[in-house]
Amino acid sequence: MASLKEVKDRIDSVKSTKKITSAMKMIATAKLRKSQQAINSFLPYSTKLNEILTNLLASDSSIDSVYAQEREIRKVAIVAFSSNSSLCGGFNANVVKEFSSVVSQCAKIVGKENIVVYPFGKKIADFARKSNFAIERNPEFQQITDRPAFPPILQISKELVDKFLSKEIDQIILVYTHFKSMGVQQIKSNVYLPFDLKGAIEKASNDSATSNINQTTDYILEPEKAELLSHLIPKVLASNLFAALLDSNASENAARSLAMQIATDNAEELVGDLTIEYNKNRQAAITNQLLDIIGGASALSK
Known part of the structure; x- marks a missing residue:
């Protein structure tokens, strides 16, 4: 049986931990609210870009683009989003699991040595490093994981697109939550490049069929459609990459908030159990002291 002091020390320790987890939960919740606001602010821009693209594609299914060219896959880039810190439940574990699954599939085609990783977040970077993958090193990857910003994402998207167009990379895959x-x-896990132009055309056709949009509408475009798409598709790709970052950031904060809430509840329950144990031990100690006093008094009376 633990002594009263040991139980009291455990109660104080758990209460201290509870204060920390409760504070972390409030911080994560505040960050989640900001993440949701960022998603809601960016969503109209992203939606409008995709709407413009689908309207263009719906009017002409014969469109081809260098961004959609499928070729023999010799080198693959995997862009993976995790967190910079732990204490967020199974968030990072799920990302690592999906990343490993994607890597396993790609390695069968191109070999492990032809896979390069773009790790957004310290946890996935550490895992990729320990697994001896080629890593694209950029300090901004960790910075924008905690504080998402569009300008650096735009630059990173341009770099990925340039490498795809120069045939330095043949396929780019996103892994995010x-x-x-x-x-x-x-x-x-989605294929980022080559751009799924056929899928976009099918989606545009389906959307047009279920809406009031007339598919036979002849749009007058300036500049011509091919040139317009050559500018529009990179913007859509940058938008998709930023949306994945915002999604991952919001998911991390939600997972951490939930994990800290569970930890706080468990700490509160443990404090209750330890308090009961402390009271039982204290009552037992008092009873033993009374028995000793009564025993001593009985001996003196004899």
């Missing part, structure tokens, strides 16, 4: 709600985050 999609934020659906406070309690639901969905891990995803």
